[in-house]
Amino acid sequence: MTMQWERVKEYTDIIYERAEGIARVTINRPEVRNAFRPETVAEMIEAFQHIRDDASTGVVILRGQGDLAFCSGGDQRVRGHGGYVGGDQIPRLNVLDLQRLIRQLPKPVIAAVAGYAIGGGHVLHVCCDLTIAAENAVFGQTGPKVGSFDAGYGMALLSRLVGQKKAKEIWFLCRQYNAQEALQMGLVNAVVPLDRLEEESIQWAKEILEKSPIAIRLLKAAFNADTDGAAGLQQLAGDATMLFYMTDEAKEGKNAFLEKRKPDFGKFGRLP
Numbered sequence: 001m002t003m004q005w006e007r008v009k010e011y012t013d014i015i016y017e018r019a020e021g022i023a024r025v026t027i028n029r030p031e032v033r034n035a036f037r038p039e040t041v042a043e044m045i046e047a048f049q050h051i052r053d054d055a056s057t058g059v060v061i062l063r064g065q066g067d068l069a070f071c072s073g074g075d076q077r078v079r080g081h082g083g084y085v086g087g088d089q090i091p092r093l094n095v096l097d098l099q100r101l102i103r104q105l106p107k108p109v110i111a112a113v114a115g116y117a118i119g120g121g122h123v124l125h126v127c128c129d130l131t132i133a134a135e136n137a138v139f140g141q142t143g144p145k146v147g148s149f150d151a152g153y154g155m156a157l158l159s160r161l162v163g164q165k166k167a168k169e170i171w172f173l174c175r176q177y178n179a180q181e182a183l184q185m186g187l188v189n190a191v192v193p194l195d196r197l198e199e200e201s202i203q204w205a206k207e208i209l210e211k212s213p214i215a216i217r218l219l220k221a222a223f224n225a226d227t228d229g230a231a232g233l234q235q236l237a238g239d240a241t242m243l244f245y246m247t248d249e250a251k252e253g254k255n256a257f258l259e260k261r262k263p264d265f266g267k268f269g270r271l272p
């Protein structure tokens, strides 16, 4: 499956490309197993915000550069007092903003995992809608081993995926799990040979692209509403508002205001 990937913008820590309705975001720091520093996350946030507004993109593939790692989490070399410290010397945990952006993106995000998905890198794949794992993939949390933890999505979504007992095991023991174990516990959707990871991820993306974008968008919002509390409801309600704005009934309200007349909603039927 040959794709003509177009670079959307040049970045330092990531590669953001698109082709045939698919956006591909690659964490490009293989020398540290694709660990993220604040600048990496800032670039990813900018790319995902662009993807959100880009009508030509329907699905995102998130991956790491090389075969050894998807992402090894926060760059421990720049972890400072209160967060990860970038060039501006401000300590941040901006990966939390990225997690929310992935959840709120009205388009599916597929994690294509080769090698390690560890620590905050593991949480990133958990936040993605689907995960395709290569046979060499390794999953796990390291927080309690390295003096950190992600008790937000890193706890709540993981529990939803694998159940509380297993999620507690993953966090409390900090073990590593291979691709087949991950498949068995419902952590990933499929396991494929490493040399088929790209093709399989693109195939899944293309199958999604054949489907109704609004149906997919509403389904993602509904899945998230079930776990994301008021923020999830806001997303789903926002999508309902978007659809309502497309109706003559909603337009009547706006038009009546602008025309300084009483709205006539009576002409619209009530469905059972």
Ligand code: S0N
Pocket (backbone or CB within 6 Å): 031, 032, 033, 035, 069, 072, 073, 074, 075, 076, 077, 093, 095, 096, 116, 118, 119, 120, 121, 142, 143, 146, 147, 148, 149, 150, 151
């Ligand atoms: C990934 C591992 C298992 C790979 O092992 P392998 O293949 O043996 O390679 P290594 O020789 O260990 O590594 C190769 C080079 O890459 C560097 N490196 C690897 N990971 C990191 C990293 N995370 N940060 C910085 N450098 C890294 C190695 O040092 C080595 O470099 P050289 O060749 O120069 O020696 C293995 O590498 C591993 O276990 N890595 C660490 C995994 C880890 O503990 N990650 C951090 C976990 N925490 C987070 O991710 C925090 C996320 C976060 O921001 C957050 C969000 C919300 C709430 C809280 C937090 C929070 O701060 O916790």
